[in-house]
Amino acid sequence: MGDDFKKVRSGEPLRIPAATFNTILDATQDYLRRQQGIGGRPSRPTPDQSAAIILIKNGSGAAVNRFGALGIDTILFTPTQNLDGFKNQPVLTCITPAAGHAGAFVMPQEPIASGAIGRAAISGVSIARVDVADAGHLYADVAAGHADYLASGASGSAQILWKEAGTGEKWALVRLGGGAGTHTSPKALYATFEGAEAAQTDTWDRTNQGANDGVTFPWHTREAYSETGGKILYGYYRLVTIDSAGAIVSISAETRYTIDAPEAH
Numbered sequence: 001m002g003d004d005f006k007k008v009r010s011g012e013p014l015r016i017p018a019a020t021f022n023t024i025l026d027a028t029q030d031y032l033r034r035q036q037g038i039g040g041r042p043s044r045p046t047p048d049q050s051a052a053i054i055l056i057k058n059g060s061g062a063a064v065n066r067f068g069a070l071g072i073d074t075i076l077f078t079p080t081q082n083l084d085g086f087k088n089q090p091v092l093t094c095i096t097p098a099a100g101h102a103g104a105f106v107m108p109q110e111p112i113a114s115g116a117i118g119r120a121a122i123s124g125v126s127i128a129r130v131d132v133a134d135a136g137h138l139y140a141d142v143a144a145g146h147a148d149y150l151a152s153g154a155s156g157s158a159q160i161l162w163k164e165a166g167t168g169e170k171w172a173l174v175r176l177g178g179g180a181g182t183h184t185s186p187k188a189l190y191a192t193f194e195g196a197e198a199a200q201t202d203t204w205d206r207t208n209q210g211a212n213d214g215v216t217f218p219w220h221t222r223e224a225y226s227e228t229g230g231k232i233l234y235g236y237y238r239l240v241t242i243d244s245a246g247a248i249v250s251i252s253a254e255t256r257y258t259i260d261a262p263e264a265h
Helices: 018-036 083-088
Strands: 051-058 070-075 091-095 105-108 117-132 139-143 146-153 156-163 168-180 215-226 232-242 248-251 255-260
Touching: 051 105, 091 105, 091 117, 117 139, 117 156, 139 168, 146 156
Parallel strands: 051 091, 117 146
Antiparallel strands: 051 117, 070 091, 070 105, 105 117, 117 168, 139 146, 139 156, 156 168, 215 232, 232 248, 232 255
């Protein structure tokens, strides 16, 4: 096929043999398939091709491994400092996760030295290291003080799609942003039902939860009047727990309390 790919000098007539043209066409189609990932035989995806990738600066003070976790701290350069850079390629500065980084973290897709910039997944599917506390856990989130793995839980901002069997540090496949909110320390919006006369003024806001994540409050369900034991009026309620994302996590069984009872004379 050597003559079919002979270069043409300026001024010479251009004659493209059928074999040459077909080879060029095949190469072009293969390139487009690999670029677009559609049709024919797609190229083999790398793990980060199914996730949204951003650039981060490792501000944790130590090198981090691939598929660990770093908490989002701030942005490396603001629009005021570098507008073009901000528009073209924003870079987040990330640190060792703390409890407040639940749902606000990235997963490095390559080893990143301390102070260096590298690629990290911020949403989508990624390989992960997960410290599995219970084999039945379906979610994961940051492990405070640890940048090498996530911690499993009954709720979390990452959904575990698959993990190795057993407990302890395991390899897993997670979907970032596909999990549930957390409710490890929900705000309790209720007081005792008997004897509390003043109305409470505290509130809960999903967008500004402070030290809490989620909320627990009573849902009054009914009243019942009982002749048994001296004409007592009872009230009933269930406790509703909502996670930090605003989804209902649980509703308890009814609790009965006394609204009014005859006084002894």
